[in-house]
Amino acid sequence: MSVLVYTENWDGSFKKLSCELISFAVKLAEEMQTDVAALSIGNVEAEELEKLGQYGVKRILTAQNGELSQFDPQTYAKAITQVADKEQASLIVMADNNTGKALAPRLSVRMKAAVASGVSHMPDTLSPFVIKTKTFSGNAFAVTELPTDVKILTIAQNSFDLKKNPAEVTVEDAGIDTSGLRPKAAVKEVEKQTDKLLLTDAEIVVSAGRGMKTPENWGPIEELASLLNGATACSRPVSDEGWRPHEEHTGQTGKIIAPNVYFAIGISGATQHLAGVSGSKYIIAINNDKEAPIFDAAQYGIVGDASRILPRLVDALKKAKSA
Amino acid sequence: MNILVCISHVPDTTTKIKFAENNTRLDTTGIQWVINPWDELSLTRALELKEKSGSGVQKVSVAHVGPSSAEPTIRKALAIGADDAYRVDVEALDSYQVAAQLAEIVKAGSFDMILCGIESSDYNGSNVGGMLAEFLDYVSVSGISHLDIEGGEILVTRELDGGREKLVVPSPFVGIVQKGIAKEPRIAAMRGIMMARKKPVHLVDATEAGPLTRVKEFEPPQPRPACKFVDPENPEQLVELLQNEAKVI
Ligand SMILES: Cc1cc2nc3c(=O)[nH]c(=O)nc-3n(C[C@H](O)[C@H](O)[C@H](O)COP(=O)(O)OP(=O)(O)OC[C@H]3O[C@@H](n4cnc5c(N)ncnc54)[C@H](O)[C@@H]3O)c2cc1C
Numbered sequence: 211m212s213v214l215v216y217t218e219n220w221d222g223s224f225k226k227l228s229c230e231l232i233s234f235a236v237k238l239a240e241e242m243q244t245d246v247a248a249l250s251i252g253n254v255e256a257e258e259l260e261k262l263g264q265y266g267v268k269r270i271l272t273a274q275n276g277e278l279s280q281f282d283p284q285t286y287a288k289a290i291t292q293v294a295d296k297e298q299a300s301l302i303v304m305a306d307n308n309t310g311k312a313l314a315p316r317l318s319v320r321m322k323a324a325v326a327s328g329v330s331h332m333p334d335t336l337s338p339f340v341i342k343t344k345t346f347s348g349n350a351f352a353v354t355e356l357p358t359d360v361k362i363l364t365i366a367q368n369s370f371d372l373k374k375n376p377a378e379v380t381v382e383d384a385g386i387d388t389s390g391l392r393p394k395a396a397v398k399e400v401e402k403q404t405d406k407l408l409l410t411d412a413e414i415v416v417s418a419g420r421g422m423k424t425p426e427n428w429g430p431i432e433e434l435a436s437l438l439n440g441a442t443a444c445s446r447p448v449s450d451e452g453w454r455p456h457e458e459h460t461g462q463t464g465k466i467i468a469p470n471v472y473f474a475i476g477i478s479g480a481t482q483h484l485a486g487v488s489g490s491k492y493i494i495a496i497n498n499d500k501e502a503p504i505f506d507a508a509q510y511g512i513v514g515d516a517s518r519i520l521p522r523l524v525d526a527l528k529k530a531k532s533a
Numbered sequence: 534m535n536i537l538v539c540i541s542h543v544p545d546t547t548t549k550i551k552f553a554e555n556n557t558r559l560d561t562t563g564i565q566w567v568i569n570p571w572d573e574l575s576l577t578r579a580l581e582l583k584e585k586s587g588s589g590v591q592k593v594s595v596a597h598v599g600p601s602s603a604e605p606t607i608r609k610a611l612a613i614g615a616d617d618a619y620r621v622d623v624e625a626l627d628s629y630q631v632a633a634q635l636a637e638i639v640k641a642g643s644f645d646m647i648l649c650g651i652e653s654s655d656y657n658g659s660n661v662g663g664m665l666a667e668f669l670d671y672v673s674v675s676g677i678s679h680l681d682i683e684g685g686e687i688l689v690t691r692e693l694d695g696g697r698e699k700l701v702v703p704s705p706f707v708g709i710v711q712k713g714i715a716k717e718p719r720i721a722a723m724r725g726i727m728m729a730r731k732k733p734v735h736l737v738d739a740t741e742a743g744p745l746t747r748v749k750e751f752e753p754p755q756p757r758p759a760c761k762f763v764d765p766e767n768p769e770q771l772v773e774l775l776q777n778e779a780k781v782i
Contacts, residue, residue, distance in 0.1 A: 315663030
């Protein structure tokens with residue numbers, strides 16, 4: 211019995227999310243009185259691997275094999291199953307991002323392991339293993355029992371605090387037999403978004419909607435975001451109209467994000483919009499309609515005209531920053 | 534080439550979700566059921582490909598796992614343009630059981646491309662597509678925002694965290710689609726609705742495969758504390774609160 215965490219890297223480095231997974235797994239393993247190992251696939255420097263050790267993982271298994279250099283859910287599921295079997299893992303933890311969403315279901319079938327997706331709470335009980343998962347676009351939790359011997363959890367971003375817990379790390383080769391693990395799909399072209407803070411990584415997100423009236427009014431939104439080291443986002447009609455790029459569209463049919471702070475400016479707060487942002491720790495709304503449903507989801511709000519409030523907010527922030 | 538689009542039927546997202554029997558099951562009274570928005574877009578794209586000359590797509594089928602109450606959803610898919618439909622006559626219990634049932638349909642038929650939505654808007658599991666692929670040991674590509682067939686090659690674009698990749702995929706394969714796959718869902722026209730009545734819905738017996746998970750009960754999310762309002766004449770106070778009360782900036 212042990213806990214295995216799959217920690218993805220991005221061009222050789224880990225993100226905060228990877229450390230959140232470790233923090234979560236270490237805490238859970240403690241409760242289960244068992245050990246944790248992290249699995250890292252791809253070329254990652256020793257120094258970067260040690261970063262994971264800061265959060266309490268003592269063993270890191272690595273695989274740098276050529277066959278696994280292309281992310282392919284089919285071959286990765288086979289590779290991770292080998293490691294999980296060898297480790298006798300009873301719990302496999304990964305991120306609830308594109309990668310985890312692609313891998314977890316394949317692993318589930320391969321290992322006949324029940325999956326809980328988008329986990330944001332510690333389990334209610336360990337035996338039987340009962341855990342809450344998000345359902346109905348954030349409108350309810352399903353308290354779900356995972357009765358299988360092996361269980362898979364995908365963890366929602368920003369749900370678990372980082373806990374420093376430095377440990378001495380040993381790095382071992384994961385010993386994956388890659389024969390027959392050549393991906394059948396061929397990558398033709400890769401486009402990377404490297405210059406900009408990714409919306410899914412941002413701690414602070416400044417998002418605006420149709421209440422901004424025209425795309426020319428986005429100046430203070432961008433300024434606010436840059437003052438806060440945050441990313442910009444928007445509601446669906448705004449991206450549909452071409453006022454903002456599609457990458458910024460949040461909601462049920464766009465990106466699902468869970469930043470620390472989400473500013474919703476001139477956004478009514480339709481259920482489909484909230485479905486993508488309700489995991490945010492703090493929602494701050496600015497809207498001239500005091501009945502707008504966004505205020506039901508917000509902790510702080512200002513009822514008023516955004517075009518008048520924003521410049522003053524920007525000034526106040528500048529002052530606060532220089533103070 | 535034949536395409537199978539897996540469709541799930543979900544409460545319309547504006548429906549107020551309520552639970553019954555001590556929160557152990559969804560209260561279905563008054564719920565408006567719709568095709569899961571992602572699946573509707575997959576179907577739209579499949580039909581566009583069928584109409585594209587030289588794509589080689591001959592047939593677009595839809596598959597659903599669920600009791601007869603989903604018939605209207607299936608008829609709607611046929612009215613939009615699917616050629617035929619499969620329905621496994623069993624209550625859908627979790628992604629694993631649904632994927633296991635769908636796998637039987639695929640094994641018994643001859644499909645080159647199977648499309649699933651990235652998640653259903655009810656259980657938000659995003660698991661059926663990947664599970665189906667693993668049951669079949671097919672290639673799967675997740676997060677597809679573009680799908681095309683050119684010169685006999687299947688081309689997909691997948692969204693990654695922080696970028697995208699274009700891939701050539703072999704058939705058969707399972708594609709899990711997301712935003713971008715089609716612009717607007719296709720709407721059934723009168724003619725389509727008439728024709729749908731005559732299109733075949735194949736009833737399929739359920740296999741034994743059961744669920745791996747069990748929902749014990751539903752819980753409403755923690756109510757958020759009431760919103761604290763800041764005077765619009767004094768927006769500076771918001772910065773103050775975020776700094777000193779919430780301590781987030
Ligand atoms: C199947 C489906 C999926 C959908 N998916 C999504 C999704 O993923 N994401 C999404 O965002 N939407 C989605 N929608 C659309 C959603 O229902 C709403 O229509 C949309 O979120 C509204 O965007 P908005 O808040 O920007 O615009 P509006 O609803 O038009 O709201 C504008 C708001 O701005 C306020 N306002 C106006 N002027 C000012 C001013 N001067 N100062 C301050 N406030 C002002 C108004 O009071 C209003 O509350 C979906 C809909 C469907 C049917």
